[in-house]
Amino acid sequence: MSLPAHGRGRDEVLEDLTARHSGDLPTHGGRTWAYVYDSGLADLDPVMDAARSMYAAVNGLDPTVFSSIVGLENEVVGTVLDLVRAPEGAVGTFTSGGTESCMLAVKAARDARPDVARGNVVAPSTVHAAFVKGCEYFGLDIRLVEVDRQTFRADPAAMAAAMDDSTMLVVCSAVSYAHGVCDPVPEIAAIAAGRGIPCHVDGCIGGWVLSWYRQIGIPVPEWDFTVEGVTSISVDLHKYAYTSKGASTLLFRDPALRRASYFSSADWPGYVMINTTMQSTKSAGPLAAAWAAFQHIGADGYADLARRTHEATQALITRIPEIAGLRVLGTPDASLVAVTSDDPDVDVFAVADETRVRGWYLQPQFAYLDLPRNLHLTVTAASLANVDPLLADLADAVASARTLPSAAPAPELVEVARALDPDTLTREEFAGLLAFAGLDPAAVTGSGLPERMAGINHLLEALPPRLRERILAEFIGLLYTPAR
Numbered sequence: 001m002s003l004p005a006h007g008r009g010r011d012e013v014l015e016d017l018t019a020r021h022s023g024d025l026p027t028h029g030g031r032t033w034a035y036v037y038d039s040g041l042a043d044l045d046p047v048m049d050a051a052r053s054m055y056a057a058v059n060g061l062d063p064t065v066f067s068s069i070v071g072l073e074n075e076v077v078g079t080v081l082d083l084v085r086a087p088e089g090a091v092g093t094f095t096s097g098g099t100e101s102c103m104l105a106v107k108a109a110r111d112a113r114p115d116v117a118r119g120n121v122v123a124p125s126t127v128h129a130a131f132v133k134g135c136e137y138f139g140l141d142i143r144l145v146e147v148d149r150q151t152f153r154a155d156p157a158a159m160a161a162a163m164d165d166s167t168m169l170v171v172c173s174a175v176s177y178a179h180g181v182c183d184p185v186p187e188i189a190a191i192a193a194g195r196g197i198p199c200h201v202d203g204c205i206g207g208w209v210l211s212w213y214r215q216i217g218i219p220v221p222e223w224d225f226t227v228e229g230v231t232s233i234s235v236d237l238h239k240y241a242y243t244s245k246g247a248s249t250l251l252f253r254d255p256a257l258r259r260a261s262y263f264s265s266a267d268w269p270g271y272v273m274i275n276t277t278m279q280s281t282k283s284a285g286p287l288a289a290a291w292a293a294f295q296h297i298g299a300d301g302y303a304d305l306a307r308r309t310h311e312a313t314q315a316l317i318t319r320i321p322e323i324a325g326l327r328v329l330g331t332p333d334a335s336l337v338a339v340t341s342d343d344p345d346v347d348v349f350a351v352a353d354e355t356r357v358r359g360w361y362l363q364p365q366f367a368y369l370d371l372p373r374n375l376h377l378t379v380t381a382a383s384l385a386n387v388d389p390l391l392a393d394l395a396d397a398v399a400s401a402r403t404l405p406s407a408a409p410a411p412e413l414v415e416v417a418r419a420l421d422p423d424t425l426t427r428e429e430f431a432g433l434l435a436f437a438g439l440d441p442a443a444v445t446g447s448g449l450p451e452r453m454a455g456i457n458h459l460l461e462a463l464p465p466r467l468r469e470r471i472l473a474e475f476i477g478l479l480y481t482p483a484r
């Protein structure tokens with residue numbers, strides 16, 4: 001049993017935890033180019049840690065009991081509304097993250113249209129999967145529209161063609177996760193408004209950076225509430241506002257639409273449940289940490305962080321193509337860079353492995369439709385100091401990758417995998433596939449995935465998305481085998 005028979009002392013518990021955590025990718029220092037956001041400000045964490053722990057046990061479920069959270073949320077949301085140039089009367093909600101913000105935008109759009117039996121959401125194929133999730137959870141159809149193959153931006157005419165009388169929401173990204181580009185928001189919002197359809201702009205990852213770029217005089221596309229027809233916007237704080245994880249905002253031009261994002265129930269014998277978010281009981285810790293980060297960093301601090309992020313991003317965009325065999329996809333608008341290769345001797349998945357060996361994490365992104373496979377880099381303020389060392393190691397990694405044998409999986413393995421049926425896949429079939437791919441399930445649950453992932457990534461990429469989803473869900477299920 002994992003629960004000790006007798007409680008252990010504080011130091012022993014924390015030592016154990018520290019040892020477990022030591023093998024994780026570093027969250028600070030700018031060597032992990034996805035999932036984490038590092039301001040590089042040494043004194044920020046202690047401020048946020050203290051704020052989060054002060055509010056850790058405060059229950060955000062009831063703002064009438066813990067009244068200080070009302071002021072904190074109104075100040076945090078008000079700051080983001082100002083940043084995205086929301087008109088007077090606009091409102092918002094503090095949520096637990098980007099996915100929750102996007103899903104609540106979908107729920108709001110659905111509940112604002114009770115006249116439609118089964119609605120749909122029109123979005124570019126590059127939209128974050130949070131919208132696919134929202135549609136699945138809230139019973140809507142998602143219509144994914146192909147993007148321009150050169151720019152990776154949404155195609156307004158194709159988006160218009162996908163809209164009909166049951167379209168409840170149109171979505172654009174500012175910017176997209178995969179390629180870091182901003183969709184043509186003014187064109188798409190105008191088309192949606194012309195048909196009376198709300199338009200959500202997903203600024204979860206790019207909204208904060210684009211706004212600060214604009215403030216410091218760096219030209220950015222039009223995307224925020226100054227664009228007529230934009231009805232809601234999501235902006236995460238736990239990304240480029242560098243706040244503790246569990247922090248995002250969902251902003252509405254019209255309070256009536258926010259009202260449709262809420263859940264209320266008086267139909268039971270307990271307290272009347274009014275939830276502004278999908279969680280009910282929730283720690284106010286992330287809200288307090290976000291408020292504290294805003295106070296501690298301030299406008300001048302955020303402007304400086306944006307300047308550093310921009311400098312690092314531009315350096316990478318300019319200098320990555322100087323490494324023979326690599327090129328940047330599209331023209332990134334914010335701080336996300338996707339790097340691909342057209343050279344048959346440079347396998348970007350092998351390059352990812354080679355950089356990993358050198359102490360970096362670049363995130364492999366699979367080919368999708370006819371968009372090429374690539375490596376994703378989330379550039380943060382702390383990345384600036386790492387640009388030169390990363391570029392040196394990247395050049396070295398490309399040179400090594402050229403000498404490696406092909407990581408492409410054996411055709412028989414691909415054939416066996418592709419023959420699996422996602423609807424009926426059994427645990428045994430999955431175990432057989434793992435064994436065929438040379439992975440020992442016991443080793444995977446114990447020590448994680450192998451350091452070299454190129455072969456597995458190629459195999460997964462070769463599978464249809466539904467089968468890939470099913471296999472990876474089975475894999476995650478395997479990882480979460482309870483310890484008893």
Ligand SMILES: Cc1ncc(COP(=O)(O)O)c(C=O)c1O
Nearest residue numbers: 097098099128130177202204205
């Ligand atoms: C554009 C975009 N939207 C939504 C999300 C989802 O955010 P989260 O991971 O905080 O749920 C992300 C995450 O990277 C994103 O890039």
